[in-house]
Amino acid sequence: MAETEKRIAEHFEKPRNVGSLPTDDPQVGTGTVGAPECGDVMRLQLKVNAEGVIEDARFKTYGCGSAIASSSYVTELIKGKTLDEAGKVKNTEIMEELSLPPVKVHCSMLAEDAVKAAIADYRRKKGLDAAKD
Amino acid sequence: MRLLCPRCGEPSDLACVRCGAAVPLTPGADPYAALGLAPRLGVTAAELDAARLERAALTHPDRFPAGSPDREIAVRNATLVNDAYRVLRDPFERGRWWLESRGVRLASAGGGVPAALADRVFEVQEALAGLRSRPGDAALRTRVESARAEVTRDAAARTAALEEAFRRHDAAPGSVTLEEIRRGLAELKYVLTLRERIEEVLEA
Numbered sequence: 001m002a003e004t005e006k007r008i009a010e011h012f013e014k015p016r017n018v019g020s021l022p023t024d025d026p027q028v029g030t031g032t033v034g035a036p037e038c039g040d041v042m043r044l045q046l047k048v049n050a051e052g053v054i055e056d057a058r059f060k061t062y063g064c065g066s067a068i069a070s071s072s073y074v075t076e077l078i079k080g081k082t083l084d085e086a087g088k089v090k091n092t093e094i095m096e097e098l099s100l101p102p103v104k105v106h107c108s109m110l111a112e113d114a115v116k117a118a119i120a121d122y123r124r125k126k127g128l129d130a131a132k133d
Numbered sequence: 134m135r136l137l138c139p140r141c142g143e144p145s146d147l148a149c150v151r152c153g154a155a156v157p158l159t160p161g162a163d164p165y166a167a168l169g170l171a172p173r174l175g176v177t178a179a180e181l182d183a184a185r186l187e188r189a190a191l192t193h194p195d196r197f198p199a200g201s202p203d204r205e206i207a208v209r210n211a212t213l214v215n216d217a218y219r220v221l222r223d224p225f226e227r228g229r230w231w232l233e234s235r236g237v238r239l240a241s242a243g244g245g246v247p248a249a250l251a252d253r254v255f256e257v258q259e260a261l262a263g264l265r266s267r268p269g270d271a272a273l274r275t276r277v278e279s280a281r282a283e284v285t286r287d288a289a290a291r292t293a294a295l296e297e298a299f300r301r302h303d304a305a306p307g308s309v310t311l312e313e314i315r316r317g318l319a320e321l322k323y324v325l326t327l328r329e330r331i332e333e334v335l336e337a
Contacts, residue, residue, distance in 0.1 A: 034251035036319040037240035039326035062258035
């Protein structure tokens, strides 16, 4: 239990994968999403390798601690996943993992939306059908 | 909403037309009723200003003897009239009240904003983060200042578009859905919040 709590705290205090990837790299998908009710904005980028697996993910979030922790956790979560698998990530998973209170549900939604937007951007770049989402 | 005079039972509003007693408004009631206006989303600033003046005169505490129960009612009424005016005079607050009184929450799930707006907010937030850590960076400050001007113009344009949508909604409610209005308000709120953040950084 103590280990889990430490892991959660890390996403809040020392978020992982903060930064950016080159937007014009054809292997990189970028998703920028906003939450009008609180003013937060989140940019999530993923890099897909030749096997169609996400090999790297970065984010920059301007917002509350929960939004930052949600993006930190979700970038860890999608690394090593295929796009289809990553597209199935649900905000409820993020809520549970980070023990977010119900008022922070929109932070986890934002992270889910950012992953979807980044996948859609990657597929658009590749001329793939994005309608699957 | 028809109110009755508590003293003589005459249907009256704010001040009894028969006996002159103060007639209490219901706290938390419809702000349009508090201002004696028919509910219209596109009510104009001039209409609101005129209504407030008229209502303020009717419920002015000086109309009633000091220390009397009528005076207390009048003081409460005057507060309710002012609160209602504040809500309706601001197009954003008016729109939000209108939606919420119809069971539509501004922050309804799956909201989000168009990608172009999120991109723009992201760029400005990046510049703000830069200026926070390097307050002496003149080029960055100039960029943030021009962002402030642009965001201010954007907020004004969005407000004008909303007011136009309000009027269309009044003329033919089916022509503009509450969801369209909700989205317009949410995006305006996003832009207004961004402007607040810009002000905070520029004034720091």
